[in-house]
Amino acid sequence: MEATIHPQVFKALMERQKLTQQGLADLSSVGIATIKRICSGKDSPKGKRSHTLKALAKALRVEVDILTACELPPSEEDEHLKSYVTIKAPVSRQTDLSFQAVEAMYGISRSAQIAMAPLFAALIAEASLKWRKERLQALGAIADQLDAIRGDNPLLQGSFARAWGAEKIEKQSIESKDVFGHSALKRLEEESQLASSDFDSNYDYDLDARLPYEWVSPFLVFLKDYAGSFAQPDIKIELGDDEGNPQIPSGIADYRIGADFIDEICGDNKWARIAIEFGHVSLRDIPKELLSPERASERQAYLASQMTDEKRWEHAKSRIEEHMAYLEARRLARLEAGMDQDDNEADASLFGNGPFEVTDELIRHEIKIIDEWGL
Numbered sequence: 141m142e143a144t145i146h147p148q149v150f151k152a153l154m155e156r157q158k159l160t161q162q163g164l165a166d167l168s169s170v171g172i173a174t175i176k177r178i179c180s181g182k183d184s185p186k187g188k189r190s191h192t193l194k195a196l197a198k199a200l201r202v203e204v205d206i207l208t209a210c211e212l213p214p215s216e217e218d219e220h221l222k223s224y225v226t227i228k229a230p231v232s233r234q235t236d237l238s239f240q241a242v243e244a245m246y247g248i249s250r251s252a253q254i255a256m257a258p259l260f261a262a263l264i265a266e267a268s269l270k271w272r273k274e275r276l277q278a279l280g281a282i283a284d285q286l287d288a289i290r291g292d293n294p295l296l297q298g299s300f301a302r303a304w305g306a307e308k309i310e311k312q313s314i315e316s317k318d319v320f321g322h323s324a325l326k327r328l329e330e331e332s333q334l335a336s337s338d339f340d341s342n343y344d345y346d347l348d349a350r351l352p353y354e355w356v357s358p359f360l361v362f363l364k365d366y367a368g369s370f371a372q373p374d375i376k377i378e379l380g381d382d383e384g385n386p387q388i389p390s391g392i393a394d395y396r397i398g399a400d401f402i403d404e405i406c407g408d409n410k411w412a413r414i415a416i417e418f419g420h421v422s423l424r425d426i427p428k429e430l431l432s433p434e435r436a437s438e439r440q441a442y443l444a445s446q447m448t449d450e451k452r453w454e455h456a457k458s459r460i461e462e463h464m465a466y467l468e469a470r471r472l473a474r475l476e477a478g479m480d481q482d483d484n485e486a487d488a489s490l491f492g493n494g495p496f497e498v499t500d501e502l503i504r505h506e507i508k509i510i511d512e513w514g515l
Contacts, residue, residue, distance in 0.1 A: 145193070145208055147181040152212045153200045168199035227254070233419055234396060240423040241398025245374065265319045268362040272314050279307050313358075321358045363393050374400045405443075407436055410510055412443035414455060421446045456506035460498050 154164055161179065165172040170192055197207045206213060231239075239250045248256075283303040290296035306328075313324035364377045378394040405423070406413040415421040421443055430439040447455070 145178050145196075146210060147179055149209060149212045150178050150196075150207070153202060153207065157200055159200075164196070164199055168195045170195055170199075233417065236419060237402070237417060238395070238397040241374075241401055244423045245398055245401055264363075264366075265317070265359075267366065268319060268359050269314050269317065271362045271365070272310065272358055276307065276310050276314065279303060279310065283307050319359050324358075360393055363395075374398050404433075404436075405431075405439065407440045409440035409444050411447045411452070412440040414510070415443045415446050418455065420451060452507055452510075453503060456503045456510065457498055460502050460506050464498070 154161075157164075159167065161175045162172060164170070165175050174192065175196075193204050193207060197204045200207065239253060242248055242253055243250055283300060286296060286300035286303055290300045309324050309327045312318075312327075313321060316323060318324060360377070367373055367375045367377055374397065376396045376399055402413075402416060405426070406416055416423065426439065426442070429435070430442055
């Protein structure tokens with residue numbers, strides 16, 4: 141029985157090698173017309189044309205029997221992938237941009253970042269516990285000093301009690317690898333409640349007042365301290381929200397990687413920044429020849445050009461809808477609380493007092509604001 145090349149197997153082998161029909165023709169020295177006929181199923185080299193089979197098999201990096209098989213056997217890569225699982229997790233736009241920035245700045249691919257994430261997490265967790273142990277020793281020394289001098293002084297006795305109690309709780313937290321300080325916060329809150337029940341209610345036993353700021357999230361404070369130990373790191377970590385309130389109790393950092401790098405990429409071009417920060421363009425999509433400082437204006441123009449009129453319209457509409465949702469939530473909350481409505485005059489002139497409606501006029505106005513003021 142003569143060997144036959146099956147079109148689907150043939151095209152799959154070409155795809156594995158990332159070869160076009162012309163590319164395969166050039167590599168195998170087999171005519172492009174022959175390759176096209178094989179792909180279409182109209183021709184198959186056989187019999188006296190066995191040399192063509194061998195040339196194609198060599199170019200496709202397989203044996204002739206695989207080239208002429210009825211089904212394509214799994215590749216080594218396919219077999220390798222069987223040991224992998226797919227992880228799906230929603231991330232914010234900022235996290236996605238951080239993945240891109242790490243790849244662009246350090247050459248670590250996204251897949252490598254994900255693969256090494258548990259390693260990075262374990263290393264940084266252990267580093268944070270070591271950092272806390274060092275400070276625990278300092279706290280212990282302070283407690284010893286207070287113990288030596290407190291005598292009958294009630295203020296010094298109180299200071300000693302708080303230092304000694306904090307040292308004990310922190311030690312237990314570290315030993316249990318309580319990285320985010322969750323159990324420590326719970327213990328301190330319990331002690332605060334017990335203490336307040338034994339003393340006059342006018343005595344201040346508010347948890348936030350008793351708690352050193354580091355205890356709000358020891359992991360966050362460590363990260364900020366650690367990031368600050370590097371010379372000019374392009375890593376920014378915030379300890380609180382936009383209003384400066386501590387982030388309790390998750391311990392998950394609000395961070396940004398590559399902020400200066402993104403600034404350099406986008407410059408002052410507002411739409412270029414929106415294209416990058418809102419995921420319309422990936423950093424890896426920027427042509428390499430445009431990444432040099434000398435071609436900054438061309439790069440920014442390229443990024444801005446990716447924000448078509450339709451995308452700009454949709455972006456402006458989305459911004460308005462987000463702002464309207466915020467205003468509506470605020471309006472309803474104030475109504476529920478029986479408070480007077482005090483919407484900003486500029487908001488009221490545009491949106492009224494609700495219910496709100498997105499109009500073309502509003503969208504055009506928002507685009508104008510972005511053109512003039514940016515994000």
